[in-house]
Amino acid sequence: MVKVRLWGSLRQAADGLTDVEVEARTFKELLDRLGESYPGLKPQIARGVSLSLDGVIYREAWFTEIGPESEVVLMPYMTGG
Amino acid sequence: MAFDEYQKRDFKQVGTRVRRPDGVDKVTGRAMYGADATAPGMLVGRILRSPHAHARIKSIDTSAAEALKGVKAVLTGADLPVQDEDFIRDVQDNCMARNKALYDGHAVAAVAAVDAATARAALKLIKVDYEVLPHVTDVDVAIKPGAAVVQDGRTLENVPAGMSENLTSHCEFGHGDPEAGFARADKIIARSFRTAATHQGYIEPHAALANVTSDGKAELWCCTQGQFYVRTLCAAIMGMEASQLRVTASEIGGGFGGKTTVFIEPVALALSRKAGRPVKIVMTRDEVFRATGPTVHTSMDIRIGMTKDGKITAAEAHLRYSGGAFPCGTVDMGAQAAFAAYDLEHVRTYGWNVLTNRPKEAAYRAPGAPQAIYAVESVVDELCQHFGLDPIEVRLKNAAKKGTKSSYGPTFPDIGLVAILEAAKAHPHYSAPLAPGQGRGISCGFWFNFGGNSCVSMNINTDGTVGVTEGNPDIGGSRASISLMAAEELGIDYDRVRTIVADTSSLGYNDVTDGSRVTFAVGLATIKAARDAIRVMRGRAAKIWGIEEEAVDWKDGAAIPAGPNAGKFPPMTLAEIAAVSFETGGPIAGHHEVNVDGAGVSFGVHIVDVEVDKETGATKVLRYTVFQDAGKAVHPSYVEGQMQGGAVQGIGWALNEEYIYGADGRLQNPGFLDYRVPVASDLPMIDTVILEIPNPGHPYGVRGVGETGIVPPLAAISNAVSRSAGIRLSELPMSPPRVLRALGG
Known part of the structure; x- marks a missing residue:
């Protein structure tokens, strides 16, 4: 199981939880499991999210591997200028 | 250690202050900016803009403009397809209003004519029947009860019910218990602030030249921070396949984020398709301020x-x-x-x-x-x-x-x-x-x-020089930095490398030049492309020497035997390997395509x-x-x-x-x-x-x-x-x- 930290405004779509646990080995699996477990997250996942894995931010990269001890933080999709 | 990880090294090229490759062209006026593009038979495009901050467009009568001698096409929002997806619809509606003008300067119609005077005259003949609506231009006023609603139905699921329709999204971040923390403070200061919208203030106004031919192919030259993204947006708006639209980025006179989207490019393409001739649109400074993208x-x-x-x-x-x-x-x-x-x-x-x-x-x-x-x-x-x-x-x-x-x-x-x-x-x-x-x-x-999608192609020329092709407009010196990294990795002088920015048909997709990404991400792709080319050159040297490729190393711009067991051969330089490339297997190149993370x-x-x-x-x-x-x-x-x-x-x-x-x-x-x-x-x-x-x-x-x-x-x-x-x-x-x-x- 991977513990995923959600940003605050996603709590309402995740049964009021800030930290949720899903079974996932990759970024793609994590997004899929989040959507299945918490359908209220699907609109945000569809709009785009970034993922911080042990402090490194990934914007895409489905197959990025996630270890059970990894720090995983879901973030809005990063944009810049 | 993974490839992408930092390895301490003594740099020879990287970190030096070499001459910038675009300097001479820019100071002598030879650099080709967006407005410098021309094409035979080119028409002049001009855009009619709303004088109202908020108005329903009841009707647009373009008949008089179309009848004016020299006018070859007139365009309104009705000429563009209805888009299903919110994001593309917003981009398109911002380029050309459909039902409502949403701000002062919002485009409502456009013309293509044989010259600027005719185009301006034609704009004056377009009759737009507006129903002026209440407007709101201040962020604090917009969320008050009774404020004019700019667009309805745009509120995301994360906004609590019962709030202003002008509130479209909400976010929250943080941790801990702030009230518990405030209780431990010796002093708490609470203040309210406001900041004005500002513009990026780039010197070069937006410019685009579009040429859509009768067989459905199109060329677009424009000043942009991302020609591939321009292609994505314009192909969606025009209903074109990406392969049929080639976008070439001009030299750019500043962007700072403001040229990461489209404003006039789809309009020029649509006018060209309608007129059957190339159409060029160059914004005035007034248009740049009123109708491009300032900050929040x-x-x-x-x-x-x-x-x-x-x-x-x-x-x-x-x-x-x-x-x-x-x-x-x-x-x-x-x-x-x-x-x-x-x-x-x-x-x-x-x-x-x-x-x-x-x-x-x-x-x-x-x-x-x-x-x-x-x-x-x-x-x-x-x-x-x-x-x-x-x-x-x-x-x-x-x-x-x-x-x-x-x-x-x-x-x-x-x-x-x-x-x-x-x-x-x-x-x-x-x-x-x-x-x-x-x-x-x-x-x-x-x-x-951040990083992002980046493609680099690197050609080793037979005279020992190197051409690097990348896909990001150079807004901050990236051609120099990419050449420096290529030279560093190959072990040759900076002057032997020339980097150019490719059009969308010449390279795989590259993300926009934004997010401080290019020197980091395209640089990483360049280093990896150089290592790919080195792999090929090591193989050629191995063939020439009659030894295994694994027995050949690369050092200081030359192939060398990996150790005493590999045999005794003098170093074979990049130039020497390149000179015989036709005889040893053909042209030598390296390339790399990647979506980079880890910024x-x-x-x-x-x-x-x-x-x-x-x-x-x-x-x-x-x-x-x-x-x-x-x-x-x-x-x-x-x-x-x-x-x-x-x-x-x-x-x-x-x-x-x-x-x-x-x-x-x-x-x-x-x-x-x-x-x-x-x-x-x-x-x-x-x-x-x-x-x-x-x-x-x-x-x-x-x-x-x-x-x-x-x-x-x-x-x-x-x-x-x-x-x-x-x-x-x-x-x-x-x-x-x-x-x-x-x-x-």
């Missing part, structure tokens, strides 16, 4: 608690950003960046996006961060003043560092903020004496940086001295020093230029730049006479101190540098003004009239 304007509430010895116990921010008449997510970035410089146990930020009748926001260097950090750093400074504490010592006491749980969630890996603060504290500027009436301010700044975040600290003229309210910037962690500075002069440019744009934002709307909802100052950007005579030399703290996610340790520099100036100058004039302003810009009012004048 903001309203913010900040509350910070601190102990008397300078420890921050809790922090909270409420941010309301308006990116104009269409939804945008910039407040998400501001809410994440607001407290990033601090190691906080209790922190929370709340963000709201608000619709107003203003142009659709586009990115501007570190979008969303300068505003939020201005407000936070102002309150931190006020707390320092309250307790009589040194502003840098307080920031050091609370600084985010490796292992800090950031205010936006992740735990920081290696970051350079403490090193930057220490450098600033030790710098002579910080301890230099000030004359009476002068004030010194500091501020921290932060930006995320390291960037911090900066600025120190500024100012003097406020209490008679005129004018603020003079006397001395300015920028400290920034650049990772490895590939071309230090360009890095310094980015730091200086960011500071200058931030100075303009702090002191003068402002979108001013009248009660009629129309922009009052769409020109450089009334929208005051800093010029050289307004500024001291901006001193720079580059700190090179390697990014562990890049083989040379490179971080992005293009955006962080615009973040600290807003608060640094505001803090300096407060110490110079004894007044704490809470609204930007701190223009002379506003300063005089604060002084009681």
